[in-house]
Amino acid sequence: MAEALAPGRLLDTAQRRRRRAETWAAWGLAGPATFLLFLLLLGPTVAVVVLSATDWQLGAKTLRFVGLGNYAELFADRVFRQSLGNTLLYVAITVPASVGLGLGAAMLIEARTSLQAFYRTVYFLPVTATLIAMAVVWEFLFHPNVGLVNLLLALVGIAGTHWLNNPATALYALCAIGIWQSLGFTTVLFLAGLKSVPHDLYDAAAVDGADTAWERFRRVTWPMLGPTLMFVLVIMGIRSFQVFDTVAVLTAGGPAKSTEVLLYTMYTESFHYFRTGYGSAITVVFLLFVLTLTLIQVRFLDRRVHYA
Amino acid sequence: MSEVVIDRVSKSFADVRALRGVSLGVRDGEFMTLLGPSGCGKSTLLRIVAGLEAQTAGSVSIGGENVDHRVPKERDVAMVFQSYALYPYMTVYENMALPLVMRRMTPAQRLPLVGRFVRGSAALRRGIDANVREVAASLAIETLLARKPAQLSGGQRQRAALGRAMVRHPKVFLMDEPLSNLDAKLRTQMRTELADLHRRLGATFIYVTHDQSEAMTMSDRVAVMMDGELLQVATPTSLYNDPSDLRVAEFVGSPKINVVPGVVASERTVRALDGLVAVAAEAPVGTRVRLGIRSESLTPEGADGAATFRGRTRHVENLGSDCYVHVAVDGLDVPIVARADGRRADEFGIGSAIGVACDPDRILLFDDAGKRIPARSAVARLRSHG
Amino acid sequence: MSRPGVAFGVFRHVVLLAGAAVMLAPFVWMVATSFKPPHEIFAGELTLLPRQWHAVENYGQAFTKVPMLRYLANGVFVTAAIFALQILVAVPCAYALAKLEFRGRETIFTLTLFGLLIPAHVPAIPLYVMLWKAGLLNTYAALVIPFVISVFGIFLMRQFFKSIPDELIHAARLDGLSEFAIVWRIMVPAAMPALVSFGIFSVVAHWNDYFWPLLVINSRELAPPPLGVAYFRNEEAGHDFGPLMAGAVIVTAPLVVAFLLAQRRFIEGMTMTGLKS
Ligand SMILES: Nc1ncnc2c1ncn2[C@@H]1O[C@H](COP(=O)(O)OP(=O)(O)OP(=O)(O)O)[C@@H](O)[C@H]1O
Numbered sequence: 001m002a003e004a005l006a007p008g009r010l011l012d013t014a015q016r017r018r019r020r021a022e023t024w025a026a027w028g029l030a031g032p033a034t035f036l037l038f039l040l041l042l043g044p045t046v047a048v049v050v051l052s053a054t055d056w057q058l059g060a061k062t063l064r065f066v067g068l069g070n071y072a073e074l075f076a077d078r079v080f081r082q083s084l085g086n087t088l089l090y091v092a093i094t095v096p097a098s099v100g101l102g103l104g105a106a107m108l109i110e111a112r113t114s115l116q117a118f119y120r121t122v123y124f125l126p127v128t129a130t131l132i133a134m135a136v137v138w139e140f141l142f143h144p145n146v147g148l149v150n151l152l153l154a155l156v157g158i159a160g161t162h163w164l165n166n167p168a169t170a171l172y173a174l175c176a177i178g179i180w181q182s183l184g185f186t187t188v189l190f191l192a193g194l195k196s197v198p199h200d201l202y203d204a205a206a207v208d209g210a211d212t213a214w215e216r217f218r219r220v221t222w223p224m225l226g227p228t229l230m231f232v233l234v235i236m237g238i239r240s241f242q243v244f245d246t247v248a249v250l251t252a253g254g255p256a257k258s259t260e261v262l263l264y265t266m267y268t269e270s271f272h273y274f275r276t277g278y279g280s281a282i283t284v285v286f287l288l289f290v291l292t293l294t295l296i297q298v299r300f301l302d303r304r305v306h307y308a
Numbered sequence: 309m310s311e312v313v314i315d316r317v318s319k320s321f322a323d324v325r326a327l328r329g330v331s332l333g334v335r336d337g338e339f340m341t342l343l344g345p346s347g348c349g350k351s352t353l354l355r356i357v358a359g360l361e362a363q364t365a366g367s368v369s370i371g372g373e374n375v376d377h378r379v380p381k382e383r384d385v386a387m388v389f390q391s392y393a394l395y396p397y398m399t400v401y402e403n404m405a406l407p408l409v410m411r412r413m414t415p416a417q418r419l420p421l422v423g424r425f426v427r428g429s430a431a432l433r434r435g436i437d438a439n440v441r442e443v444a445a446s447l448a449i450e451t452l453l454a455r456k457p458a459q460l461s462g463g464q465r466q467r468a469a470l471g472r473a474m475v476r477h478p479k480v481f482l483m484d485e486p487l488s489n490l491d492a493k494l495r496t497q498m499r500t501e502l503a504d505l506h507r508r509l510g511a512t513f514i515y516v517t518h519d520q521s522e523a524m525t526m527s528d529r530v531a532v533m534m535d536g537e538l539l540q541v542a543t544p545t546s547l548y549n550d551p552s553d554l555r556v557a558e559f560v561g562s563p564k565i566n567v568v569p570g571v572v573a574s575e576r577t578v579r580a581l582d583g584l585v586a587v588a589a590e591a592p593v594g595t596r597v598r599l600g601i602r603s604e605s606l607t608p609e610g611a612d613g614a615a616t617f618r619g620r621t622r623h624v625e626n627l628g629s630d631c632y633v634h635v636a637v638d639g640l641d642v643p644i645v646a647r648a649d650g651r652r653a654d655e656f657g658i659g660s661a662i663g664v665a666c667d668p669d670r671i672l673l674f675d676d677a678g679k680r681i682p683a684r685s686a687v688a689r690l691r692s693h694g
Numbered sequence: 695m696s697r698p699g700v701a702f703g704v705f706r707h708v709v710l711l712a713g714a715a716v717m718l719a720p721f722v723w724m725v726a727t728s729f730k731p732p733h734e735i736f737a738g739e740l741t742l743l744p745r746q747w748h749a750v751e752n753y754g755q756a757f758t759k760v761p762m763l764r765y766l767a768n769g770v771f772v773t774a775a776i777f778a779l780q781i782l783v784a785v786p787c788a789y790a791l792a793k794l795e796f797r798g799r800e801t802i803f804t805l806t807l808f809g810l811l812i813p814a815h816v817p818a819i820p821l822y823v824m825l826w827k828a829g830l831l832n833t834y835a836a837l838v839i840p841f842v843i844s845v846f847g848i849f850l851m852r853q854f855f856k857s858i859p860d861e862l863i864h865a866a867r868l869d870g871l872s873e874f875a876i877v878w879r880i881m882v883p884a885a886m887p888a889l890v891s892f893g894i895f896s897v898v899a900h901w902n903d904y905f906w907p908l909l910v911i912n913s914r915e916l917a918p919p920p921l922g923v924a925y926f927r928n929e930e931a932g933h934d935f936g937p938l939m940a941g942a943v944i945v946t947a948p949l950v951v952a953f954l955l956a957q958r959r960f961i962e963g964m965t966m967t968g969l970k971s
C-alpha cells in the first residue's frame with residue numbers, strides 16, 4: 001500500500017487541478033442561470049414576503065415593519081374578502097365545468113374515429129387565441145342590444161341582460177369566458193390520458209361481463225383516468241386562480257366589486273394606490289393558495305408511487 | 309512513440325470499487341485487448357486512459373509523458389464506442405470532419421456562415437476535405453459521406469465511426485466493444501478488417517471486449533480482467549495454454565475448461581475423483597488442488613479400457629468437424645466435456661457407460677485459491693483403482 | 695355496425711358539433727363583424743355575410759387609428775428576444791445539470807424545482823421596483839428582462855438532455871470540443887424537438903401576456919399586441935365594433951394560423967404548461 005502513495009501524490013496536483021477546471025466549466029455554464037434565478041425569481045419572491053410585513057408605499061423614503069398588520073387589515077377589509085370570495089367562486093365554477101366538459105368531450109371524441117382531428121382542433125383553438133383580443137370579442141358577444149348572446153336568446157323568447165354590467169351576472173359571464181378558453185386544454189389532456197389506457201383492459205372487462213358503456217366507464221376508464229383527472233383538476237385550479245385579463249379589460253372589478261378577484265385587487269392596490277406592502281400581502285395570500293394546490297398534487301403523486 | 313503505461317490505477321465510484329490498482333504496459337503499435345466479463349471495469353479503464361474519467365489513484369502516461377493533467381482532446385487518442393456515438397444530425401462527412409475542424413481551425417474560422425470569410429479558412433477546409441475523403445476511401449465509405457447516421461446499416465455506421473477516429477491520425481486508438489452491436493456474420497468480417505487496419509496504421513490499439521474469440525483472433529496480447537483486477541497479460545497462445553489463474557483458464561476457451569478437484573497423492577501423482585493422475589505437482593503431499601483439463605486433452609473411449617474418468621454419456625454436441633461428449637461423472641456437479649472427431653459422433657449412446665482418457669502432459673494444476681501450480685514433469689502413466 | 699352503434703355515432707356528432715359551434719362562435723362572429731359596416735352591426739341581425747362589404751374600411755382603420763403594425767412588431771421583437779435569451783441562459787444550465795458532475799449541482803436543481811412552484815405574478819412587485827430603480831420602466835428591456843430566466847425551460851431541457859447518451863458527449867470531448875461547444879454544436883441540434891416545443895410554449899405565453907406589459911408600459915410605441923388591443927378598445931369605448939373586431943382578428947391571427955399549420959407541435963408545446971405546476 002505504501003508504494004501506491006507516490007502516484008497518489010501526483011494525483012493531488014494534476015487530478016485536482018483538472019477537476020477544478022471541470023467545476024469551473026460547469027459553473028460557467030450554470031452560473032448565469034443561477035444568478036438570474038436568484039435575481040429575477042427567488043429573490044423577488046422572498047422580497048414580496050418581506051414587503052408584506054411593511055407599510056411601504058411605492059416611492060416612499062421610509063418604511064416601517066408592521067408584522068402581520070397588513071394581513072389583519074386584509075381580512076378586515078370588505079373589498080378583499082369579496083375579492084377572495086369571488087376568486088374562490090370563479091374557481092369553484094370554472095374548474096368543475098371545464099374539467100367535466102373536457103372529460104365528456106374527450107370521451108366522445110375518442111369513442112369513434114370519424115372527425116377526431118377536426119374536433120380536437122376546434123376545441124383547442126381558443127387556447128391559442130390571444131385572450132385579451134378574444135375578451136374584446138366576448139364583450140361584443142355580450143353586448144345588451146346587438147350581442148350574439150342576446151340575439152340568440154331573443155330567438156327563443158328569453159330577454160337577456162347587460163351581462164357584464166349586471167352585478168348579478170358579471171362574474172358568471174367571466175366564468176363562461178374562462179370555461180370557453182380552457183375547455184380545449186382539459187380536452188386535450190384527457191385525450192392523452194385516454195390514449196394511455198391499454199385497449200386490452202376493455203377487452204378483459206368485456207370478457208368479465210362488463211360490456212355496457214356505463215360498466216366499461218366505471219370499471220376501466222374512470223379508475224385508469226384517476227391520475228390524469230387529479231392532475232387536470234390541480235392545473236385548472238392553479239390557472240383559474242390566476243384570472244386577471246378578462247377582469248382587467250372587461251369589468252375592472254365592477255360593477256359594485258362583483259368581479260373583484262385576487263390578482264386584480266393586488267394590481268390596483270399595488271399599482272394604482274401604490275400600497276406596495278399591502279399589495280405584497282395579497283400576493284402572499286395568492287401564493288399560499290397556489291402552493292396548497294401544488295402540494296395536494298405532490299402528495300397525491302407520492303401516494304401513487306407507493307401504490308405502484 | 310506511443311506506448312501506454314497504466315500504473316497502479318484505481319477507481320472508486322460512490323460505493324463500487326471498479327478498479328483496484330491495475331498496472332498495464334501497452335507497447336508502441338501493439339494491439340492490446342482488455343478481456344473480461346461484464347462489469348469488470350474494462351470500460352472504466354479505457355475511459356480513464358482517454359481522460360474522460362479521472363482515476364482515484366495511479367497514473368497514466370502515453371508516449372512516455374504523464375497525461376493525468378490533460379483533458380481528452382490533449383491526449384491525442386481516438387475512441388470508437390459501442391453505440392458508435394455518431395452525431396445524429398450531422399452527415400457522415402460532417403461527423404468525420406469535426407475532429408479536424410475543432411483542431412485546425414480557429415474559433416472565428418469555425419463560426420457558421422461567417423466563418424468561411426475569415427482568412428485562411430478556405431485553405432484549411434480544402435485540407436480537411438482531402439483528409440476526410442482519403443480516409444473514407446480507405447474504408448470504402450466514399451459513397452456514404454452525404455448520408456446521416458440513421459440512413460446507414462450497422463456495419464456502415466461502424467466504419468463511419470472508425471473513420472471519425474482515423475482522420476486525425478491519433479497515436480492511440482481506444483475501442484469499447486465496437487463490434488457488439490453487429491450481427492454475427494458482420495462481426496467476423498469486421499474482425500478481419502480491424503486486424504488489417506491495425507497492421508496498416510501501425511498505431512497502438514487498446515480494444516475492449518467480453519468476447520474471448522474476438523480477443524483471441526485479433527490481439528497481439530490480451531489482458532484479462534475480473535472484478536477490477538488484472539489477472540494476466542499474455543499472447544493469445546500462452547493465455548490459452550499457460551493461464552496463470554483458474555479464472556483465466558475458465559474464461560478463455562470454448563467449451564469451458566473442465567475443472568476436477570484433487571489432492572496431491574505423491575511426488576508424481578494427484579488423486580482426482582477415484583483415480584490417480586500422473587502429474588507432478590510442486591506442492592507438498594496432501595495439498596488440495598484443482599485440475600484444469602481442456603476438452604481436446606480428453607478422449608472418449610470404451611468404458612472398460614484404462615480410462616482416467618468413468619461415467620455415463622449425458623449429451624453429444626455434434627459440430628460436424630468435431631463433437632463434444634458430455635460425460636456425467638460421480639462426484640462432479642457438472643459433466644466433463646471431451647472432444648472427439650466429428651465422424652465418431654454416432655458412437656456415443658446417451659446414457660451408456662463411457663470412459664475418458666486424459667493426456668496428463670496437458671493438465672493445468674491450480675491451488676485452492678485458483679493460482680497456477682507449475683507441474684514439474686509429467687509421465688504419461690495411469691493407475692486406476694478398482 | 696349495430697343499430698345502437700349508429701345511434702351512438704349520431705349522438706356523438708350532434709353533441710360534439712354543438713360544442714364545436716360554441717367554441718367557434720366567437721371566432722366566426724369576430725370575423726363576420728370585421729367585414730360589416732356600423733349600421734349593419736347595430737341592426738342586430740343574425741347574418742354572417744355583410745350586405746355591404748366594409749372590410750377595407752374596418753381593417754384600414756385598425757391599422758391607422760392605432761399603430762397596429764407597431765404593436766405587432768413590438769410583439770414579434772419582444773417574444774423573439776425573450777425566447778432567444780431564455781435559450782441562451784437555460785440551455786447551458788440544463789446541460790450542466792444533466793451531464794456534468796460538480797459541487798452545487800443538486801442545490802441548483804432543487805432551487806429550479808422551487809422556482810417551478812412560483813407563478814409569474816408573485817415576483818411582480820419587487821421586479822417592478824427593481825426596474826423602476828434602474829430607470830427601465832416603459833422600455834423594451836422592462837418587457838424582456840423578467841422572463842430571461844425560464845425555470846421551466848431549464849427543467850424541460852434537462853430532462854431531454856438526460857436522455858442523450860453519454861457516449862455522444864465523450865466522443866465530442868475526444869473530438870476536441872469544449873463544454874461550451876458541446877452545448878451549442880452537439881446538444882442543441884440533438885434537442886431540436888424539445889426546443890421547438892419550448893419555443894411554442896414561450897412564444898404563445900409572451901405574445902398573449904397582458905399582465906406584465908400593463909404594469910410596465912404606458913406608451914403606445916412600446917405596447918405589445920394585447921395591450922394595443924386594450925388601448926384600442928378603451929378609445930373606441932366599445933362603440934365602433936367593426937374596426938375593433940378587425941383589430942382582434944389581426945392580433946389573434948398569427949398564433950391561430952400557426953396553430954392550424956402545426957397542430958401537433960402546438961398541442962405538445964402548450965400542454966407542457968401542465969408540467970409547469
Ligand atoms: N458512473 C458510474 N457510477 C457508478 N458506478 C459505475 C459507473 N460507471 C461504472 N460503474 C461501475 O463500475 C463497474 C465497472 O464498470 P464498467 O463499465 O467499466 O464495466 P465493463 O467491464 O465495461 O462492463 P461491460 O462489459 O458490461 O461494458 C461496474 O460495477 C459498474 O456498475
Ligand SMILES: [Mg+2]
Binds near residue numbers: 352484
Ligand atoms: Mg463496458
